[in-house]
Amino acid sequence: MDSATYLAAAEQHCSQQGCKLTAVRRQVLELVLRHQGVVKAYQILADLQKERGLAAPPTVYRALDFLVEQGLLHRVDALNGFIVCRHFECRHEGLILVCETCGQVGEVDAGSCLAALRAASAGMGFTVNPQNLVITGQCKECTA
Amino acid sequence: MDSATYLAAAEQHCSQQGCKLTAVRRQVLELVLRHQGVVKAYQILADLQKERGLAAPPTVYRALDFLVEQGLLHRVDALNGFIVCRHFECRHEGLILVCETCGQVGEVDAGSCLAALRAASAGMGFTVNPQNLVITGQCKECTA
DNA sequence: TTTGTGATGTTATACAGTAACATTTGCGAC
């Protein structure tokens, strides 16, 4: 799926949720799409400043927060970064693998494992965040 | 296990690894132990300053890094915080549950789930960090 | 038009983490 298609789908997804992919939000999403793997907020801020001259941290953080809420991005806590979600429509219960060294992103289906985890946690009165789980490690290249 | 016992065990654990639980490191560990659940670096810094007057961020971060390396603490990326590990001797493969709201910590045994996760990831040429997985969510009280 | 609501702009600041270098401490070699 190329960026244009993705953005169109994203726009539709948002309006179905009763909210809007405004200009700024769309532009931030585009900027994230242009990068491979993990991107940081201040990188996006810099990109945004190149394109529109003015921009402050809150502008970027608001847009990123919105996109995460809509499921279009995932936040990668371990790296203070963000990655594009390419399955925002299908409620995927996959685990997202992020290489701590190069930022490369992979995905592995682990629905059953996750279900077991949720069940075990629920047994302790603990509700696991509905967020998609992001796991860090090393990719093949960076392990070598 | 009370703090004194824990600290003694921690000290022994370190020397078995060929390193030392020095005064500063021990003091930082004590300060983390005094809190319930997740503690932040700058909280520890403040505590430390109360006790010894002087202290700068690197002092705290060095000690925390050391303690994480030794397996005495876990870092909670989602909260920029740290929690005490009470199983540093037994190589536990549990999942650690942290309440995002109140910082309360629980633990659930999910060794088999984790093994499956590692296997699936390895299939994609991805090595999951040996770190203990820390999952965030909501505890019973905070869900209500 | 008025008024309300959500989005954005703007400024300033809080919080988190590290680089670089100086100083101290403990320990084995001599």
Added chain:
DNA sequence: GTCGCAAATGTTACTGTATAACATCACAAA
């Protein structure tokens, strides 16, 4: 003991990450 090394700690200054608070704007319902 004292010399010399290595690890740990102290100190200063900075970079990076994130948010509070308030002003303004855009658009739609009343």
